[in-house]
Amino acid sequence: MEEVLMRYGINPNQGSAKVKSFKKLPFKVLNGEPSYINLLDAFNSYQLVRELKLAIGEPAAASFKHVSPSGAAIYSPLSNELAKSYFVDDMELSPLATAYSRARGTDRMSSFGDCAALSDKVDLSVAKLLKREVSDMIVAPAFDDDALEILKSKKKGKYLIIEIDPKYEPEPIEERTLFGVTLVQERNNLLITEKILNNIVTENKYLPDSAKRDLLISAITLKYTQSNSVCFAKDGQTIGVGAGQQSRIHCTRLAATKSENWYLRQHPIALAMKFREGVPHTVQNNAIDKWLCDDLTVPERKAWEECFVEVPHKLTDNEKREYLNGLKEISFASDAYLPFRDNIDCVSQSGAKYILQTGGSLRDKEVIDAANEYGIVMAFSGVRLFHH
Incomplete structure (x- = not known):
């Protein structure tokens, strides 16, 4: 049996924390000491970026906090406005560093003290970017030597660095012990591809390639976001993630506010x-x-x-609303069906043009009619992406 000790469990009063496996552990701690939550963030976030890279073929990154992503992105060139908004207009960024700047730029306040997850080998550009940000840890499949040297100096030498095996595939059956009881299920190994976009149920059926990419980013992000969850995306990145709310409309309002804040930061x-x-x-x-x-x-x-x-x-309320009218062509996805049209009404006010949801609600017709009123393109995936 292989074991790694942890600082503590979910809270500091929960001791005797360790990771153990009868097989070789698929990760190495290169620096720092992990906690229980650190490893939850590491394993979830790395799966997210690995799946983004597999689905879209570009370097991917995520910024994780408390087992949900603050943001996720693939590589896509930054505009001058975004570079300034993300505080990277003075840097030359590699594609991987650009992906991380986008992921962190989704919600810079929530990314404070994050877990940075990277799909590819961490280069010097990523390390220089992280050096100037408040981040608690990083997980990636490999590290360049010069990048590793910089990262080891963060947090007075305590920055947590985890190297994970990119070829590792978990067993199909997973277990979790809760309240002294072991829960067993098949792990969610659903492969998210463009096939989930094929069932378009609205009158408007034009789904451009950019929207397909962004809906895939949203869906894969939601697969690793605590439910209920919804996600807005644009130009290869999330721009607003609503996670862990008991009501879907509250999730939607939260994510809409975050996406509007993201856009206002470019004012x-x-x-x-x-x-x-x-x-x-x-x-x-x-x-x-x-x-x-x-x-x-x-x-x-x-x-x-x-x-x-x-x-x-x-800015006055009128000035903000006038500027926010420029927030358009946004993709929006939900980890389950949208039960009422209020979600459609809300996202339409925040620029949503393309929607992906599970479908299967008793009020599907009402929701489809609402999407048609706004000229929205909506697809039913038939797939639920709850994550707990």
Whole structure:
């Protein structure tokens, strides 16, 4: 039997934590000490990026927090606006580093202290990018020596680095012990391909290649997101992930808000913001989101004003809505069926043009009729992607 000790279980008071296997473990800890949650993030996030690479053929990355992705992406060139919004306009990025900057850029606030997952060998460009971000760990199939040296210096030498075997295939049956009881099931080894997009149920049936790619990214992301979950995607990356809500409409509203925040961060006012010297990226992230997206009390406004060289204009609700009208051609996927038309009404206001859902609700006709009202293209996958 092979074992690896962990710092602790899910919480620090849960000791006697270890990983054990009767076979050779499919990963190595190259630096740092893992916790239970660290390994949950590592195993889920690596499966996600491996499947993205397999499905689309481009380097893939994910930014994981608490066993759900804050964002996921494949390589696609960055516009000048996105590069500035992601704080990488001063860097030359490899394709893999570009994928990670996109994944982290989905929701930079939620990616604080993330697990960075990469589909390919980590190069120097990825390491330099991670060096300037607050990240707790990385998982990848391999590391260049110079990249590994930089990563080992993070967090005063405690940055967790996990190398995982890209050829490893788990057993088809998986077990989990809960409350002293062992649960057994077939693992979810469903291969997500373009075939799940074939059953288009709306009057508008035109699904461009870019939308097919983005719907696949959304579906694969949802396969490793705590349910209920939904996902918005555009240009090869997620732009809003709603996870772990008991009501699907609350998931949808959460993801819609995140996608709108992602778009607002590209507003000319956001890109022109100048911060005082020494204000870290984490504080800049919060300041941008607060300034663009939230109503501020007088004390809050005064506190955030101190971050700026020049206090920027605060967008009005009308100015935000006018700008958000430019958020279009968005792909949206759900890990199960959409039970009511309220989800369609919500996503249509956030630019959704293409929808993938399971189908099979008693109100399918009502939901299809709503999609037709907005000219949305909607496909039924016939596949549920719950993940717990």
